Amino acid sequence: MIKNIRLKIAYDGSGFHGFQSQNDHRNVEDEVKKAIHKVTGENNRIIAAGRTDAGVHAKSQYVNFLTASPINPNAFNFHLDPYFPDDILALEAEEVDLGFHARFSAINKTYKYVIYTGKVMHPVYRKYMEHITYPLDISKMEEGLLALKGEHDFKAFMRADKNLEINTIRTIDDCYLREDKNKIEIYFTANSFLHNQVRIMCGSLVELGRNKLSIDDLKAYFENGKKANPTLNPQGLYLWSINYD
Template sequence: MIKNILLEIAYDGSNFHGYQSQNDHRNVEDELKKAIHKVTGENNRIIAAGRTDKGVHAFCQYVNFLTASKINPSSFNFHLDPYLPDDILAISAKEVDLNFHARFSAKDKTYKYVICRDKIMHPVYRNYMEQITYKLDLEKIKDGLEIIKGEHDFKAFMRVDKDLEINTIRTIDDCYLEEEGSKLIFYFRANSFLHNQVRIMAGSLIELGRSRISLDEFKEYFLPTNKKRANPTLSPNGLYLWSINYE
């Protein structure tokens, strides 16, 4: 009997060239496939809720796969963990409907971006935060976050690719800023994001907070006539796929 297994995983992206399978580069998908093959003896196709880039972390990521294995669905995570590297953890597993799709069944995803404002950042954090020591006007940043909310054309906030023609309209359901000691943390929640969108949104908000651009200039990024690119693209180190909602 074929079962559809939904697996919750987490990983430290520091030593991965992203989630997606690719030749000659260590990636999360291939590590998962190898572990699942060890457990089931099958060459399973794995569907992920999202594909993170090189260096990006996942506090919560979901994948699903079909299997004829007789293993109890809720025990798959325990069976997989011995075969996974130390920087991937299988957190939980369960059986879901055969038509469930980890990506297309998701209602929304939340990404978190962490910035360290210390003048000297401890080296143990170098792969897990972006360091920004400029003086920032947080009220301007919050004003920018209010502008980002809702449905917009985010073409100015995506990685440039001349051969790529996609719909660049996206809806940001919620976004906000939190302060934790010397850390600034951005949260962005949406059904889907463009390539590098979160890192570019965070970078342009920092430019706004530094007063390198005005609020009016920030608003121009969303105009149909806009030709300017939002920038900069912050490093992947501070970015986390934080949660995925299926309810």
């Protein structure tokens, strides 16, 4: 009997060249497929909720795969963990409807971006936060978040070399920031995002906070087609949660 397994995983992205399978670079997808093969003996195709870039982390990533294995669906995470490298962890597993698709069945996803604002950042954090030492006006950054929220054409916030003929209209359902001493955490929730969209939006918010960009300038990105910048580094970005309910 064929079963569709939904697997929740987490990973430290600093040792991966992104999630997607690539011939010449270490990636999350190949590590997950190898582990599943060792457990099931099958060459399972896996479907991911999203494809994170090189250096990007995941607190909550979901994949699904079909299997004829007799293993209890709720125990797959325990069977897989011994075959995962130290920078991937299987958190949960369950059987879902055969029509479930990890990407298309998701209602929304939340990404978190972390910025450290202290003058000196301890080396243990360098792979997990962006480091910005300029003074930042938090109130202006929050004003920028209000401007980004809702439905807009985010073409200006897409990676510059992605000249694909795709619909660049996206809706940010929720966005906010939290400040704690020398750390700023910025959250974005949407059904889907363009390539590099979160990192570019965060870069624009930093420019706002530095008074290098005005709110009118930010809003103009939705209209004039000029590319927004800068794109912040990947190590501060986390795929934080995915909602299927």
